[in-house]
Amino acid sequence: MDDLEILKASIQQVLAQDCDARSLHRYVDEQGSDLAGNLRLQAGELGWLGIGPTDDAGGLGLGLPGAAMLARELGKRLAPGPFVPVLVCLQVIERFAPREISERLLGGLMSGERSAAIPASFDAGESGGLLLGDIEQGGSVVLLPGEKDLVLATARGAGEPVQQREAWDRTRALWDTPADPEVLCVLPDGAAHYIEMCASLLIAADTLGAMEGLFDLTVDFLKQREQFGRAIGSFQALKHRMADLAVQIELADCLLEQALEAAHTDNEGGLFWSGMCKAEVSDAAAFLAGECLQLHGAIGFTWEHNCHLYLKRIRLNQALVRSNDALRQAGFGALEAASSDGRSLMEIGQ
Amino acid sequence: MIIDLAHDPAAFRAALRQWLGKVLAPGWREDMESKGGGEDDYIAFQRWWFGECRKQGLILPDLPAELGGAGLSLALQMMVVEEFARAGVPPLKGGMYTVAHTHVPATMLHAASEEQRAAYLPGLIEGDVWCQGFSEPGAGSDLAALRTRAVREGDHFVINGQKLWSSFAAQAKYCLLLARTDPDAPKHKGISYMIMDMASEGVEVRPIKQATGHYEFCELFLTDVRVPAANLIGAENAGWATAQATLAAERGVLAFERVERARRELELYLARAREAGAPWLRREADRAEYAALVARLQAIRRMVRRLLADEGEGASRLPAFIKLLSTQFGQVYSDFRIRVAGLSGQIDRPSLPLSGSEPLHDYLNSFGDTISAGSNEIMRNLIAERMLGLPR
Ligand SMILES: Cc1cc2nc3c(=O)[nH]c(=O)nc-3n(C[C@H](O)[C@H](O)[C@H](O)COP(=O)(O)OP(=O)(O)OC[C@H]3O[C@@H](n4cnc5c(N)ncnc54)[C@H](O)[C@@H]3O)c2cc1C
Numbered sequence: 001m002d003d004l005e006i007l008k009a010s011i012q013q014v015l016a017q018d019c020d021a022r023s024l025h026r027y028v029d030e031q032g033s034d035l036a037g038n039l040r041l042q043a044g045e046l047g048w049l050g051i052g053p054t055d056d057a058g059g060l061g062l063g064l065p066g067a068a069m070l071a072r073e074l075g076k077r078l079a080p081g082p083f084v085p086v087l088v089c090l091q092v093i094e095r096f097a098p099r100e101i102s103e104r105l106l107g108g109l110m111s112g113e114r115s116a117a118i119p120a121s122f123d124a125g126e127s128g129g130l131l132l133g134d135i136e137q138g139g140s141v142v143l144l145p146g147e148k149d150l151v152l153a154t155a156r157g158a159g160e161p162v163q164q165r166e167a168w169d170r171t172r173a174l175w176d177t178p179a180d181p182e183v184l185c186v187l188p189d190g191a192a193h194y195i196e197m198c199a200s201l202l203i204a205a206d207t208l209g210a211m212e213g214l215f216d217l218t219v220d221f222l223k224q225r226e227q228f229g230r231a232i233g234s235f236q237a238l239k240h241r242m243a244d245l246a247v248q249i250e251l252a253d254c255l256l257e258q259a260l261e262a263a264h265t266d267n268e269g270g271l272f273w274s275g276m277c278k279a280e281v282s283d284a285a286a287f288l289a290g291e292c293l294q295l296h297g298a299i300g301f302t303w304e305h306n307c308h309l310y311l312k313r314i315r316l317n318q319a320l321v322r323s324n325d326a327l328r329q330a331g332f333g334a335l336e337a338a339s340s341d342g343r344s345l346m347e348i349g350q
Numbered sequence: 351m352i353i354d355l356a357h358d359p360a361a362f363r364a365a366l367r368q369w370l371g372k373v374l375a376p377g378w379r380e381d382m383e384s385k386g387g388g389e390d391d392y393i394a395f396q397r398w399w400f401g402e403c404r405k406q407g408l409i410l411p412d413l414p415a416e417l418g419g420a421g422l423s424l425a426l427q428m429m430v431v432e433e434f435a436r437a438g439v440p441p442l443k444g445g446m447y448t449v450a451h452t453h454v455p456a457t458m459l460h461a462a463s464e465e466q467r468a469a470y471l472p473g474l475i476e477g478d479v480w481c482q483g484f485s486e487p488g489a490g491s492d493l494a495a496l497r498t499r500a501v502r503e504g505d506h507f508v509i510n511g512q513k514l515w516s517s518f519a520a521q522a523k524y525c526l527l528l529a530r531t532d533p534d535a536p537k538h539k540g541i542s543y544m545i546m547d548m549a550s551e552g553v554e555v556r557p558i559k560q561a562t563g564h565y566e567f568c569e570l571f572l573t574d575v576r577v578p579a580a581n582l583i584g585a586e587n588a589g590w591a592t593a594q595a596t597l598a599a600e601r602g603v604l605a606f607e608r609v610e611r612a613r614r615e616l617e618l619y620l621a622r623a624r625e626a627g628a629p630w631l632r633r634e635a636d637r638a639e640y641a642a643l644v645a646r647l648q649a650i651r652r653m654v655r656r657l658l659a660d661e662g663e664g665a666s667r668l669p670a671f672i673k674l675l676s677t678q679f680g681q682v683y684s685d686f687r688i689r690v691a692g693l694s695g696q697i698d699r700p701s702l703p704l705s706g707s708e709p710l711h712d713y714l715n716s717f718g719d720t721i722s723a724g725s726n727e728i729m730r731n732l733i734a735e736r737m738l739g740l741p742r
Contacts, residue, residue: 223739223741230741233734233741234741239735242733243730243731243738246671246737246738247674247675250667250668250671251646251649251650251675255648258649273648276641279642279645280649325634328638329641331644332637335640335644336631344617346648346651348648
């Protein structure tokens, strides 16, 4: 087993214990649980949040593939909290921020003490300035659209508290843009593409995890629930739907692998493949979520069940970064440009 | 011969590419189509193409050296497929040579005797065409329900029955035949596997016209056909396991070939559309659909590579996924092209029974892939029961 696999096994073990259905529902129902805060601190303590940054920065040096693995496991367990924004900010700060700023911010982000927020959408006019993540007065790192480029800022302590918008998905939070942020630096050219690429990749990974979590739940249910004197999983109409979903999950996994490899090797392909990956995976996931709810019958329609939590998480993911149509339009533009230059975006390295 | 360069992959690729660049004139497909592309022309063309590949030592490159092949590594086999796809020439093991070059070696390696290998493998390199006589009117997905009888009489079997959908049987010299030798045993246990000479007395072949207008698969009527007992592959009544080995040969490199060809066709489709200024390039829905097709195909290509790299767990899980996905892809991609083509795609033109021609032809042909080699519904049963563990 390589490092990534060992770490994955331990993440799975911890989450199975600490992010079980009961804790999750207590959190979602706001019964005085701070599951999100606790998980974030624990993720910091166990070194998970430092999975991406290099040794020099105090991380594990597993880069985006590491961050994607973590996001996938968190999605599988519906872990609440600003994990994707924190992971994106870590990548971005390490790569683009001046040294004194990264020294100031990386430690707190990796330890789980600082939260983070990033634009919920990069589509012009679409986001209405909404941010995804957690904004705590004072310490949070926020990526904000500036005049031309993105800026890195922290939310200020004084003044009006930033407004949170309750989302259907209660495992993540959306926020208005802080009125009076402390701007730390303007990020250089090229950072915007990189941020979007990271966000697409990690949202796709979270979505794939959610697909797996919900699918496994549904397979178990189909084996247990009996009607007409037999397990409903023996009905062929349901088997075929499940087989198709299993195929979609494998396909999503391959597409994520493609996007991670492209992110690693080149810039143009990185943006193209991360965008296509987010679009295809989140649309497939939205379909899967509907299928799985239907196959549960009425129990899947209840608040107590996890089906709706998965469905809402997946639907929020589908809307994040950019609309899937915008991603495909941009994707086609890249294909057209490559084609007219006699290049291909479909090469696979050996 | 190009095959002599196999020890040096870079030189091998360069030589392949150079040869492929000149062996078939770029407009060969259009030429054949404009000539009418009749059945006989197409058969003659396949024989000619086989001969050209043979001159380069490329026939059965994967067969181990001790059996007369070149023992090409998997990586080099993949290279050959890639280069053929890139050049847009017909596949190395396609059309009427599919069974001879894919199913026969797999079957022989699995169960045939030394004598049988020595007797039949050299003929493959000479260009013998084989067919597969598995399906029957009453035995399709439920192959083990087959009823063609083989009765032992001394050193011969006497065969009576009917086979259906046997591709290129009209051109075939031999047939991989499944017949029932023990009608009293449970259905999987009374089947034997044998080689039938198509020139034997009592073999009648009737080609069947397919939805594309071409004649590829045939009906076989077998009346008191005498097959020597020496032609039995494996033990009597143990044919079912060998039949599984034959069917398994359709995975792996064949799937690789399908998706690599699809990739070239997909990219060429865009390049041609750009050159022609095709109106769909300005339609948002079509642009989005094309981009999604690229993403889907790329994911399938990765899945095939995973299968080829994995001898372990993936080798049992992935073939059914890949069968479903790659055959479905052929269907959704040709469906896209039919819609884009509008009325012009509805005008009947002669087309070769090779993929990459008219959209409606490719679309119809794609059902051959979704129906045969274990229909996609059978694949779904398999995934649900064997992989997900859903109860029968
Ligand atoms: C182009 C082409 C070439 C072929 N070449 C050859 C050849 O060379 N040699 C040869 O032996 N055969 C050949 N075949 C036959 C092929 O193997 C059969 O068509 C295949 O096994 C399906 O059998 P069937 O056509 O009788 O369909 P059926 O088995 O009758 O199936 C009809 C429909 O019912 C579905 N179905 C059947 N059983 C189930 C089930 N248990 N659960 C859910 N759905 C089910 C099928 O998926 C299909 O949709 C060829 C077929 C085609 C189309």
